[in-house]
Amino acid sequence: MFEDSLIESGGKLKTKRGRMTFFSFILEAVIVIVLILIPLMFTEALPKGQLMTFLVAPPPPPPPPPPPAAAVKVVKVETDIVNNQLRTPTKIPQKVQILKEDEAPPPSTVSWVASREEFPADRWAE
Numbered sequence: 318m319f320e321d322s323l324i325e326s327g328g329k330l331k332t333k334r335g336r337m338t339f340f341s342f343i344l345e346a347v348i349v350i351v352l353i354l355i356p357l358m359f360t361e362a363l364p365k366g367q368l369m370t371f372l373v374a375p376p377p378p379p380p381p382p383p384p385p386a387a388a389v390k391v392v393k394v395e396t397d398i399v400n401n402q403l404r405t406p407t408k409i410p411q412k413v414q415i416l417k418e419d420e421a422p423p424p425s426t427v428s429w430v431a432s433r434e435e436f437p438a439d440r441w442a443e
Contacts, residue, residue: 397404 397406
C-alpha cells in the first residue's frame, strides 16, 4: 500500500491500463455494432404506415393560371369599291406605298411533241 503512493516505484509497479483500454474499446465497438444490427434484422417491428408514406410521390404542382384573354382589336377596312365599281378617292394620301414584287420568271420556250405523222412507225423499225 505504501508502494502505491510513491511517485517513483523503480519500475516494480506494472499497471494493466493498456490492456484495459484496449478491452474497453473492443467492448464498446461490439455494443455499438449490435445496437445498429438489431433494427436491421427485425424490420417487422418498424411502423409500416410511416414507411409507406416515404415511397409515395408528392402530387404534381398545380397548373399555372391561364393567361388573360387577348383584347380583340377591331380594324375597320375601307374599300374603294362600291357596287362593283371603283370609286374616286376623297383625298390624296401624303405617302404612297410602293410595292416591290419579285421578278417574273423568264419566258419558257415551247417545245413540240412528235406526232405519228412526223415519225412513222416503220421508220423506227429500220
